[in-house]
Amino acid sequence: GAFYATQDVCTHEHAYLSDGVVVDCVVECPFHQGRFDIKSGKALGAPVIHALKTFPVEVVDGRIYVRVTPEEAAEGSS
Ligand code: FES
Numbered sequence: 001g002a003f004y005a006t007q008d009v010c011t012h013e014h015a016y017l018s019d020g021v022v023v024d025c026v027v028e029c030p031f032h033q034g035r036f037d038i039k040s041g042k043a044l045g046a047p048v049i050h051a052l053k054t055f056p057v058e059v060v061d062g063r064i065y066v067r068v069t070p071e072e073a074a075e076g077s078s
Contacts, residue, residue: 003057004038005066011043011050 006027008018015031022028025038034048041052056067 003059003064005055005057006036006038006041006052010034010048011052012048017052 008016010029012034015029017027019030020028026035028035032047035044036052041054058065
């Protein structure tokens with residue numbers, strides 16, 4: 001019933017969390033099974049120790065908006 005947004009690249013190595021598995025509010029990295037809380041970005045144990053960046057999400061008229069700075073948007077496009 002809610003939407004959350006985090007960075008896609010794992011903080012351990014270069015794996016895409018969008019290729020991982022989500023169970024409840026936890027995403028598991030496809031490389032080494034590091035797990036993160038999607039709501040807070042918190043790393044939930046080894047091998048991941050650094051939290052994910054999270055972004056504010058708003059739903060307006062059925063559209064989902066994710067607030068990012070211009071710098072964060074530029075990082076995502078490279
Ligand atoms: Fe994600 Fe290692 S790359 S846990």
